[in-house]
Amino acid sequence: MPHDHHDHDHLSPSGHPYRKDNDGALSYWQTMEVAIRELMVEKGELTPAQIQAQIDAMDARSPANGAAVVARAWTDPEFKARLLANGSDAAREMGFDIGPMHLVAVENTEDTHNLIVCTLCSCYPRNLLGLPPDWYKTREYRSRAVREPRAVLREFGVDLPADVTLRVHDSTADMRYIVLPARPAGTENLDATALAKLVTRDSMIGTGLPKGA
Amino acid sequence: MDDPEHRWHDMGGDAAGPVPMDGHDFAIWEKRVDALVILGQQRGHFTVDGLRRALEDMGEAAFNEMTYYERWVASLNQNLIEAGVYSLEELGAKMEEVKARGDTYGAVQS
Structure with missing residues (x-):
């Protein structure tokens, strides 16, 4: 992490403030x-x-990987069927090393919206x-998310119509969900690369919608 | 303190305030904790269930007062000691050695 942030109003390149962990006095837990x-x-x-290779592997993972999976599902019906049948295998098919976890893709449609949470951890x-965003934890x-999910969605700027069914999926250590958002209308002429740019992290958690939706 | 039917970490459905939207970039020490937790499991010393068991046993006060990766490093340590990777005495001696090297995280790297 860069430490010479004095010219940047204490904001990192992503626009977040640096946490004091980076620059402050050595803490007990850092020592550990x-x-x-x-x-x-x-x-x-x-x-x-x-250790460095593991950090690099984690750093290389990003919502762009999921966006590529989603865009492929939007453009390739057979892949979409495989993704919904077995998310882990479909992700591996695209070259993503997702380890032993079971990836379960849940599909948003005109009348159903899906939201993901892990209530236990x-x-x-x-x-x-x-890595998940801080708010997820x-x-x-x-x-x-399981008590008043529509209110939570409104905090994220998603006002779900009352007649849309909302399904909330509680993840476990072994089973991780990903939302397959609905393809936005008016994107019929876009290819998978362009479509992937519409897929946000939050749209794959269910707290957001794809750009243009 | 603990209702076995509904332990503190089982918080789904509890009342709570607005979701805090502020995020942060992970510090290198946090990324290292994450990596050590994954690699420690790959080495067969513990499972994700062992990681969670120690996190849950820390209790609600730890959840409220410690950051996410502070709790993770504490759980990692608990699991590695239980697995016999090193002893509590070795950890204590090493932490003293590390602390003696300097006052910041960057300064104590060997």
């Missing part, structure tokens, strides 16, 4: 991380290169989309 990492290397459990399709989201 360094100690664990060094002990594991000293004991021959891991090498520094393995923070389970998220991280091996496809990267909060008490507020975890508690209310």
Whole structure:
């Protein structure tokens, strides 16, 4: 992470403020991380290169991977059928290493909207989309997504018509959901590459809609 | 403190305030914790259930007071000690050694 942020009003390149963890006094938990990492290397459990490779692999995952899957499903009916039948295999088919987790794709239609949460912890399709946003892990989201999901959606700017069925899916450590958003109207002439640009992270969690929808 | 039918982490359906929308970029130490948690499981020392068990046993106060990766590093440590990867004494000695190197995260890297 860059540390020379003095010229940027304390905002990172993504526009977020740097957390004080990056620059502040060494904390107890940071000390523990360094100690664990060094002990594991000293004991021959891991090498520094393995640790860095794992960080790089996680950094390489992003919502763009999921967007590519969604755009393919929008343009390839047979792929869409495979995705809905077995999300893990369909993602692997596109070259995404999603590990042992079971990926379950749930489809938004004209009359059904899907929303994903992990009420017990923070389970998220991280091996496809990267690490979850902070709000996904909060008490507020975890508690209310299953209690008053329409109100939660309104906080995200999605005002779901009353006649649209809302299904909320509670993830587990072994089973991670991803929403297959509905393809926006008027995009018939776009190819998969252009369509993928419409697919936002939140549209695959269900807290958002694709651009243009 | 704990109702076995509805432990603190089972918060689905509880009343709560507006969803906080602010995010943050992950610090390198957080990314390292994430990597060590994945690799520790790949090495067979614990499972995702072991990770969660330690997180849940920390209790609600830890959830409220510690950041996400602070809780994860504590759970990682608990699981690795239980698996015999290193001892509590070795951890303590190493943490003292690390602390003695400097005052910031960057300064204590070996």
